[in-house]
Amino acid sequence: MNIDQLLNELRREGIRDERVLDAIASIPRELFVPEAQQPYAYENRALPIDCGQTISQPYIVALMSEALKLQGDESVLEIGTGCGYQAAVLSRLAGRVTTIERWEELSQQAQKRLTELEIDNVTFLVGDGSVELSTEERFDAIIVTAAAPALPDAYRKQLKDPGRIIIPIGEESTQSLMLYQLKNGEWKTTHLGGCRFVKLIGKNAWQPFAD
Numbered sequence: 001m002n003i004d005q006l007l008n009e010l011r012r013e014g015i016r017d018e019r020v021l022d023a024i025a026s027i028p029r030e031l032f033v034p035e036a037q038q039p040y041a042y043e044n045r046a047l048p049i050d051c052g053q054t055i056s057q058p059y060i061v062a063l064m065s066e067a068l069k070l071q072g073d074e075s076v077l078e079i080g081t082g083c084g085y086q087a088a089v090l091s092r093l094a095g096r097v098t099t100i101e102r103w104e105e106l107s108q109q110a111q112k113r114l115t116e117l118e119i120d121n122v123t124f125l126v127g128d129g130s131v132e133l134s135t136e137e138r139f140d141a142i143i144v145t146a147a148a149p150a151l152p153d154a155y156r157k158q159l160k161d162p163g164r165i166i167i168p169i170g171e172e173s174t175q176s177l178m179l180y181q182l183k184n185g186e187w188k189t190t191h192l193g194g195c196r197f198v199k200l201i202g203k204n205a206w207q208p209f210a211d
């Protein structure tokens with residue numbers, strides 16, 4: 001598959017937001033995967049990256065990005081930088097992106113890739129993203145790209161009103177992609193479908209953060 005075939009497949013699967021499709025078209029996914037995976041870079045599936053982690057399936061990146069309904073000037077927090085692909089896509093859709101990863105090595109690789117792509121509106125942090133950031137900053141949107149047993153309280157506290165959180169919730173083998181919307185102090189929860197992410201590992205997630 002090439003990028004045009006991938007974009008057609010995303011459209012067929014229901015992605016409608018042209019800003020999201022343009023953002024995906026503008027980020028070369030092959031730069032985000034190990035060399036051995038490069039022939040498969042435009043297939044619509046997750047692929048293995050370093051540190052036993054994965055780059056998300058393009059459809060899931062598109063679905064999550066679309067669900068955040070970004071207009072262009074928002075601040076977004078991403079938990080789980082991984083290879084940096086989702087952060088790169090978000091950098092085209094929002095004003096500012098902060099992304100946190102527990103593996104320093106992955107964070108550094110991601111940072112290098114985004115620098116090469118001349119993306120300068122992404123801040124990289126290393127640490128446990130299941131707890132509140134020390135900055136006490138509030139975000140318009142929070143996207144969690146690793147699966148948690150439940151919604152950590154930290155995310156509700158770090159969200160502006162109005163705001164949106166998207167997060168996979170569930171066990172290792174099956175998870176639900178959940179959208180939490182805050183408006184005028186009221187929370188609304190929507191189930192967006194099934195998915196399968198690697199585990200969110202941290203103090204408020206699957207096991208104590210011990211690195």
Ligand code: SAH
Nearest residue numbers: 055056080082085086101102129200201202
């Ligand atoms: N966003 C990535 C997919 C990341 S896979 C993409 O664009 O393809 C999930 C990532 O979450 C992994 O790299 C994993 O190391 C990281 N992760 C898991 N638990 C974490 C935590 N508590 N804090 C920060 N990152 C975490």
